[in-house]
Amino acid sequence: MPEPAKSAPQKAMEKLGLLRDIDLALHLPMRYEDETQLIPIAALRENEPAQVEGVVVDCQVELRSRRQLLVRVKDDSGTLLLRFLHFYPSQQKQMSAATRLRVRGEARVGFFGREMVHPVVKVVDEDTPLAQSLTPVYPASAQLPQAYLRKAVASGLARADLRELLPAGVVPQGLPGLKDALHYLHHPPPSASLAALEDHSHPAWQRLKFEELLAQQLSQLQAQRERALLAAPALRAHPGGLHEKLLAALPFQLTGAQQRVSEEIAQDLARPQPTHRLLQGDVGSGKTVVAALAAAVAIDAGWQCALMAPTEILAEQHFRKLVQWLEPLGLKVAWITGSVKGKARQKMLDAAGSGEAQLVIGTHAVIEDKVKFARLGLAIIDEQHRFGVAQRLALRNKLKAMDLEPHLLMMSATPIPRTLAMTYFADLDVSTIDELPPGRSPIVTKLFTESKRHDVVDKIRMAVADGAQVYWVCPLVEESEAVDLRNATETHAELSGELPGCSVGLLHGRMAAGEKAAVMAQFSEGAMRVLVATTVIEVGVDVPNASLMVIEHAERFGLAQLHQLRGRVGRGAKASVCVLIYSPPLSDTGKSRLKAMAETTDGFEIARRDLDIRGPGEFMGSRQSGAELLRFADLQEDAPLLVAARALAPRLLDEHPEAARRQVARWLGTKAEFLKA
Ligand code: ADP
Numbered sequence: 001m002p003e004p005a006k007s008a009p010q011k012a013m014e015k016l017g018l019l020r021d022i023d024l025a026l027h028l029p030m031r032y033e034d035e036t037q038l039i040p041i042a043a044l045r046e047n048e049p050a051q052v053e054g055v056v057v058d059c060q061v062e063l064r065s066r067r068q069l070l071v072r073v074k075d076d077s078g079t080l081l082l083r084f085l086h087f088y089p090s091q092q093k094q095m096s097a098a099t100r101l102r103v104r105g106e107a108r109v110g111f112f113g114r115e116m117v118h119p120v121v122k123v124v125d126e127d128t129p130l131a132q133s134l135t136p137v138y139p140a141s142a143q144l145p146q147a148y149l150r151k152a153v154a155s156g157l158a159r160a161d162l163r164e165l166l167p168a169g170v171v172p173q174g175l176p177g178l179k180d181a182l183h184y185l186h187h188p189p190p191s192a193s194l195a196a197l198e199d200h201s202h203p204a205w206q207r208l209k210f211e212e213l214l215a216q217q218l219s220q221l222q223a224q225r226e227r228a229l230l231a232a233p234a235l236r237a238h239p240g241g242l243h244e245k246l247l248a249a250l251p252f253q254l255t256g257a258q259q260r261v262s263e264e265i266a267q268d269l270a271r272p273q274p275t276h277r278l279l280q281g282d283v284g285s286g287k288t289v290v291a292a293l294a295a296a297v298a299i300d301a302g303w304q305c306a307l308m309a310p311t312e313i314l315a316e317q318h319f320r321k322l323v324q325w326l327e328p329l330g331l332k333v334a335w336i337t338g339s340v341k342g343k344a345r346q347k348m349l350d351a352a353g354s355g356e357a358q359l360v361i362g363t364h365a366v367i368e369d370k371v372k373f374a375r376l377g378l379a380i381i382d383e384q385h386r387f388g389v390a391q392r393l394a395l396r397n398k399l400k401a402m403d404l405e406p407h408l409l410m411m412s413a414t415p416i417p418r419t420l421a422m423t424y425f426a427d428l429d430v431s432t433i434d435e436l437p438p439g440r441s442p443i444v445t446k447l448f449t450e451s452k453r454h455d456v457v458d459k460i461r462m463a464v465a466d467g468a469q470v471y472w473v474c475p476l477v478e479e480s481e482a483v484d485l486r487n488a489t490e491t492h493a494e495l496s497g498e499l500p501g502c503s504v505g506l507l508h509g510r511m512a513a514g515e516k517a518a519v520m521a522q523f524s525e526g527a528m529r530v531l532v533a534t535t536v537i538e539v540g541v542d543v544p545n546a547s548l549m550v551i552e553h554a555e556r557f558g559l560a561q562l563h564q565l566r567g568r569v570g571r572g573a574k575a576s577v578c579v580l581i582y583s584p585p586l587s588d589t590g591k592s593r594l595k596a597m598a599e600t601t602d603g604f605e606i607a608r609r610d611l612d613i614r615g616p617g618e619f620m621g622s623r624q625s626g627a628e629l630l631r632f633a634d635l636q637e638d639a640p641l642l643v644a645a646r647a648l649a650p651r652l653l654d655e656h657p658e659a660a661r662r663q664v665a666r667w668l669g670t671k672a673e674f675l676k677a
């Protein structure tokens, strides 16, 4: 029998991940409306949500500046005008004179007395009861009406298995049982403190957050234990081997921090269990060479290494740099991206498959099925937050045939505060480069309003005359790549006109890979002085002579992204400047972001501020593995709950493995698999 077609709201629910009863029960309100009380019309206060009840005095369509429906209702205390700028004829009929209406909204006092614009209106009788509990408002979407979702959640909540899984005495003191907590949060009594509900400090919320954190800790701990059972090739550096030769050949000395993290990584690689380590360090802190040293260890031990980068530009840049470092030592480096095609591609595939290429560098193309490795010992993922969990898994699975797992090293320039990382990522070791190479002069950041654009162009002229190179970044408009390209193209034309005799280039995501590479090469070699680009240059691009960065419409970028972009300059000895052009008025978050950029260049401080501005849920969500699944808990605010969950997880896993399994399934469902990557 064919399955019945799904309605739009059903599809929208699926999209939100609301598949099982338990998913619905765990879909918690973001706020509430109070339909439990009525106040007299005369007691309505400006801009405060309230509910009143009255009888319609008159209802008419007015055609003043625009067509609108005006309804006057009256109770014993006064009259209220309801104003509808959009309405259906049916509404007009529904609200005819003498009808009793229950009206909810925010009042304002206008020229004609008290009024509400687009209130929520319900036709009632004199004895229609008031709501017994606060009305939940759920995170929904355009295709999912609140009323539909409320019904679905209520029945999900009624059907879901909410049995207590945790043994007595392990839940932090003072927190209610799970079932009580959930019923309370979905339907709080009229006496509930809205403030404690909305800032999630209520004990019922605490209970839910504890449950969630526990599920995360359990699944990570499980993954860690499973990983400990897997075997990986033990990769040891030989004295006098490649690793040392590479060190000796480098044009610089490692910083103390680079040495320390290299040792941490080398120790991991020497173990016969797969490494799972995050190497974090600010932009420009020199992660690439640490990766190259790790690759040298793996290769010296007779294994292959893969290095995956999120963009062609970055992959190409790594390729050039590593070829320059490693080929003189007799290594063969292969290069696989989407734009390497035909015979060249086949040659690369053969080199990887036969083991002839000891190092394979590329984009996502590296994880395609066609790409086989003879002996993959180490997989390195640069800018790991740009990759999905599935892609990390795919890379790890490249060695499955030998019953061995490769070691996995992930690199990231969006640092997470160390204590947070240590507590939260039960399953991830973290190495941090907390020092920049010597001789860098700090980047000065300046803010300009749009109206001062010509001053910025003057700055460019001077910088170029002084031998410097310049990036000009145009913003990405999420919805419209076409608009972006037009902006970038127009800016390119404009600047070319304003800077006669200066070579101005253009780089954007829609260009063919070969074109992009050619432009990057010209800029790297210094033949091109100014590069107008979209955010394609965000990660990894390394041209030390570039010392002026201009970011247009800086208010449209996130803080982490601005910091990444700014990190393209300040890579050489030249004093660097970053100019942020913005168009006022700025939102509060926009202001805080630009202020943070102007005040600090320290990536950890930026991360801290970003955390303040956005809240950790969102901050971690988009960036780090596993955390994308944290919906309610706030890692900073709920640190005590996190500590408790972390302490409980091993006990639960050892003493109540079945409860642990069900706890993870309840919260993560099928996503639990993903946490293992
Ligand atoms: P990121 O951590 O952002 O990936 P890179 O690895 O691209 O940083 O390094 C930034 C620049 O610093 C590169 O040009 C690199 O060659 C250089 N570099 C790295 N380590 C050192 C060092 N110890 N001394 C001097 N320069 C270094």
Ligand code: MG
Pocket: 287, 288, 382, 540
């Ligand atoms: Mg890098």
